[in-house]
Amino acid sequence: MFTYDEICELDQLCNENEVFAKYVTRLREENNILLLKVTHEFGNPLTLIDSTAQLIDSRYPEVHNIKYWTQLKNDITSLSELLHNFSNYNYCAKLQIRPINLLELIENTVKSFEVVAMEKEISIKIDQLDNPLDCLLMYACDKVKMRQVLTNIIKNAFEATEAGDYIHVDLPTEIVRLEFDGNKREYIKIEISNNGRPLVETEQEPLFIPFVSNKLSFGGMGLQIAYKIVCAHNGTITMQSTEKETSFSIYLPV
Known part of the structure; x- marks a missing residue:
């Protein structure tokens, strides 16, 4: 390997x-x-x-x-x-693109983890938007695979947390313009963060690369699959980890 x-x-x-x-x-x-x-x-x-x-x-x-x-x-x-x-x-990069209510998909995915969160005494919270971005209500993507992205990252957060910790899902509040691979585009950003065990530098680099040797599995290939699905949507995933919090940011093109 x-x-x-x-x-x-x-x-x-x-x-x-x-x-x-x-x-x-x-x-x-x-x-x-x-x-x-x-x-x-x-x-x-x-x-x-x-x-x-x-x-x-x-x-x-x-x-x-x-x-x-x-x-x-x-x-x-x-x-x-x-x-x-x-x-x-x-x-996992073969997509069936259709317009969906992305806001509803995110909310339903988070709700599906509420029972697990109660059992493990972990707080899982999603921000509620009073005025959601219009693009969230009719966003073109693969519904099944996008749910898989959210599920895999949240599962990873559960593996890093313990009783008393939290998992937060921050919904997009504005469209951001960023450059990835030399191309500037407009994106929406979905951030999933937790205050569990932080990742050291040697664990961060190969996190999205399949079959790379690592002492910790972080839920098998969940993160690698999530990354490949988002890339197939012409987006990307970034990760930051500090002593206080680890955050996964999902960028999807507008």
């Missing part, structure tokens, strides 16, 4: 040498095919395990009295999600 610096060096070599770039691209494609095959082989027995657990759950209700039964089902779900993330990473 390559480090962040090694990936940057490979990209630089690809830019300098077309032949080298051709073979690296071929290796990446073959690696993706192998990855899909491996996840498929793991997925089959996992589906049987999940089906068996559901069957036990329905026929023997007393199983809920077993201390670790709920944890077992959660672990099966987590593993299924991880395999799903691996197999779908290469396709």
Whole structure:
């Protein structure tokens, strides 16, 4: 598994040498095919395990009295999600763009975490706008994948926080003009912040790069998938982490 610096060096070599770039691209494609095959082989027995657990759950209700039964089902779900993330990473940039109420999508996504927040004694809050931007009410994007972006980043925030901490979602209040990759455009900004454990510098750089070695997983590939989806929408995600707060800023073009 390559480090962040090694990936940057490979990209630089690809830019300098077309032949080298051709073979690296071929290796990446073959690696993706192998990855899909491996996840498929793991997925089959996992589906049987999940089906068996559901069957036990329905026929023997007393199983809920077993201390670790709920944890077992959660672990099966987590593993299924991880395999799903691996197999779908290469396709998460394929979008179905339609106008949606982005404000409503954000509010509903945050509400879906309220029960978890209560159980973990974490405060999750969303700013309510009296006069939302018009573009939020009819924003062209992939609704399913945009919800996935928000969900993955909020899940990451839950992993970094503990009882007594908070997660805040700040809605766009104005259109900002920024430059990314040499192009200036107008964006709306959605910020998700928490006051949990901060990220050290070595953890920050490879956060959005898939398959980069890191001591902490931060929810598998959730952040990498979120980043790729936003980039496919011609936006970007940035992150800042201090001792007081860690913030993920989602920039979507107007």
